[in-house]
Amino acid sequence: MNHTRFDALIIGSGAAGLYTALRLTDLAPNWRIGLVTKDDLSISASDWAQGGIAAVTDKNDTPQFHGRDTLLAGVGLCEADAVDVLVNAAPRQIQNLIALGVDFDRDQDGNLALTLEAAHSKRRVLHSADTTGRALVSKLADAVLQSDQIQVLSQTLVLDLCMEQGRCQGVFYLDRQQEIGCFVSPVVVLATGGGAQVFSQNTNPHSSTGDGVAIAWRAGAIVRDLEFVQFHPTALAVANAPRFLISEAVRGEGAYLIDHQGDRFVFQYHDKGELAPRDVVSRAIFTHLQKTKEPTVFLDLHPIPQERIAYRFPNIIKICQQWQIDIFSTPIPVTPAAHYCMGGIVVDSHGATSIEGLYAVGETASTGVHGANRLASNSLLECFVFGERLAEKVCSQHNQIVENPTATYPELPQSHNLETIQNIKSAIQNLSWQAAGICRVEADLENAIAQITAWQDDLKQLAETSRLWIETRNLADYAYLLVRSALFRTESRGAHYRADFPDTDPNWQFHTVIRGEEIGRSANKLY
Numbered sequence: 001m002n003h004t005r006f007d008a009l010i011i012g013s014g015a016a017g018l019y020t021a022l023r024l025t026d027l028a029p030n031w032r033i034g035l036v037t038k039d040d041l042s043i044s045a046s047d048w049a050q051g052g053i054a055a056v057t058d059k060n061d062t063p064q065f066h067g068r069d070t071l072l073a074g075v076g077l078c079e080a081d082a083v084d085v086l087v088n089a090a091p092r093q094i095q096n097l098i099a100l101g102v103d104f105d106r107d108q109d110g111n112l113a114l115t116l117e118a119a120h121s122k123r124r125v126l127h128s129a130d131t132t133g134r135a136l137v138s139k140l141a142d143a144v145l146q147s148d149q150i151q152v153l154s155q156t157l158v159l160d161l162c163m164e165q166g167r168c169q170g171v172f173y174l175d176r177q178q179e180i181g182c183f184v185s186p187v188v189v190l191a192t193g194g195g196a197q198v199f200s201q202n203t204n205p206h207s208s209t210g211d212g213v214a215i216a217w218r219a220g221a222i223v224r225d226l227e228f229v230q231f232h233p234t235a236l237a238v239a240n241a242p243r244f245l246i247s248e249a250v251r252g253e254g255a256y257l258i259d260h261q262g263d264r265f266v267f268q269y270h271d272k273g274e275l276a277p278r279d280v281v282s283r284a285i286f287t288h289l290q291k292t293k294e295p296t297v298f299l300d301l302h303p304i305p306q307e308r309i310a311y312r313f314p315n316i317i318k319i320c321q322q323w324q325i326d327i328f329s330t331p332i333p334v335t336p337a338a339h340y341c342m343g344g345i346v347v348d349s350h351g352a353t354s355i356e357g358l359y360a361v362g363e364t365a366s367t368g369v370h371g372a373n374r375l376a377s378n379s380l381l382e383c384f385v386f387g388e389r390l391a392e393k394v395c396s397q398h399n400q401i402v403e404n405p406t407a408t409y410p411e412l413p414q415s416h417n418l419e420t421i422q423n424i425k426s427a428i429q430n431l432s433w434q435a436a437g438i439c440r441v442e443a444d445l446e447n448a449i450a451q452i453t454a455w456q457d458d459l460k461q462l463a464e465t466s467r468l469w470i471e472t473r474n475l476a477d478y479a480y481l482l483v484r485s486a487l488f489r490t491e492s493r494g495a496h497y498r499a500d501f502p503d504t505d506p507n508w509q510f511h512t513v514i515r516g517e518e519i520g521r522s523a524n525k526l527y
């Protein structure tokens with residue numbers, strides 16, 4: 001087996017992976033860094049981010065306000081120290097991004113333009129029209145490509161960690177020639193993004209298959225809070241169209257949600273109407289659609305001046321046009337869809353996981369900043385704040401030199417089962433949506449676990465060197481962990497809603513923690 005060595009290995013080329021790699025080059029100019037990604041640098045949820053990035057840049061705002069909003073959104077499960085780190089480091093990260101050339105929108109006086117998003121008490125979301133992610137990722141990717149310290153390994157899919165005596169020594173991968181090899185490194189960083197593809201209705205790119213959580217869990221790492229999935233209220237709902245996100249910023253700028261009769265129905269469910277927290281608005285839409293037996297509700301942009309729509313939402317205009325919707329004159333049909341995974345691999349405030357040599361950052365990590373529900377636009381911010389801290393930590397410590405591992409990866413046959421595997425993948429996505437989507441009950445969750453376990457077994461028999469098999473196995477493991485966590489938590493909190501336990505229970509102010517097959521509660525990190 002081919003062994004290639006790096007001083008640090010980063011898996012994932014979203015905002016978290018790119019930024020961590022760049023920070024490492026600043027702090028450790030002699031290191032050789034491998035950046036592995038299963039597509040190329042331009043494909044990630046980060047690239048798709050629309051609304052913006054939250055940070056205090058206005059004199060009428062303070063990190064304390066930002067922190068308070070974050071804690072309120074997290075409904076008792078945020079870790080206060082992590083939130084403190086996040087909100088206080090935010091303004092400096094914005095300056096770093098501007099120094100890298102990121103072009104945030106500005107007002108007529110040249111100040112950073114700020115928008116409002118749900119559950120923020122102040123306008124504090126910076127943006128670049130409605131393609132903020134692309135504005136960030138393109139600059140980060142350019143800088144990475146210019147660095148001679150970073151070797152980009154694209155079209156390369158990490159299969160599993162390479163573990164020796166309980167320590168992570170590197171990763172096994174499948175390259176574009178379908179060869180399995182091993183990258184060896186004392187520092188392995190999972191920056192693999194979220195797992196919203198586990199649901200048939202989701203706003204994420206095809207690559208968001210929960211690989212990091214599944215890989216880390218199989219190696220024995222602690223994962224937590226996987227039941228907390230944010231369902232975005234407004235995904236485009238047109239037959240055969242992907243569930244393209246219609247950013248919350250559209251409601252922030254004044255758009256209304258209306259039903260088929262033109263009623264602003266969300267006020268029947270919450271006094272903040274469209275700007276109530278995302279889980280509240282998603283459930284309001286879900287309940288209203290069940291009541292009215294209609295397939296969609298609508299987002300009506302007529303309260304926003306036309307020139308403002310054109311300036312702020314050029315990409316949404318373009319995508320809706322592709323589906324024959326003129327958003328200046330026609331309300332957009334929308335439904336909720338899975339959007340963001342709050343839980344993940346447990347890390348300390350410098351990204352260290354419970355496995356020596358293994359780190360995690362971005363959506364795959366659970367730093368504790370999101371609790372039971374993410375405050376909008378805190379997730380891009382998290383990638384930068386914690387990416388930098390991770391880089392500082394691994395550069396300042398003594399990283400044990402690892403030998404070439406003796407472990408090898410089992411031989412996998414050539415791909416020959418694609419149709420069967422694709423059927424299992426679609427079935428996992430449909431079942432997760434039905435049983436563990438916006439509204440959950442015990443019987444559905446129990447049945448789902450039994451079915452998913454059977455698919456996990458089937459997938460072991462179907463092992464082959466195809467990306468489809470690798471991702472479907474990860475989705476099955478992710479679905480298993482998510483559904484078990486959702487069954488375990490017998491209350492409703494934040495984005496987790498149990499119709500059979502509709503209230504928030506103060507006795508449940510704990511994280512759901514899984515290691516191997518063991519599931520339990522924890523008031524804090526376990527190590």
Ligand SMILES: Cc1cc2nc3c(=O)[nH]c(=O)nc-3n(C[C@H](O)[C@H](O)[C@H](O)COP(=O)(O)OP(=O)(O)OC[C@H]3O[C@@H](n4cnc5c(N)ncnc54)[C@H](O)[C@@H]3O)c2cc1C
Nearest residue numbers: 012013014015016038046049051052158193362363377380
């Ligand atoms: C449509 C949309 C809009 C959003 N808008 C906003 C917003 O306005 N503001 C905000 O704060 N957040 C937003 N989010 C959330 C935010 O984009 C993500 O939480 C954040 O970008 C995650 O970054 P990341 O680097 O952790 O992961 P990602 O950006 O998802 O990157 C993951 C990377 O890992 C790679 N990868 C995964 N598995 C493997 C593997 N096995 N082997 C090799 N490579 C692998 C992928 O190819 C990808 O390069 C949005 C998300 C979506 C989907």
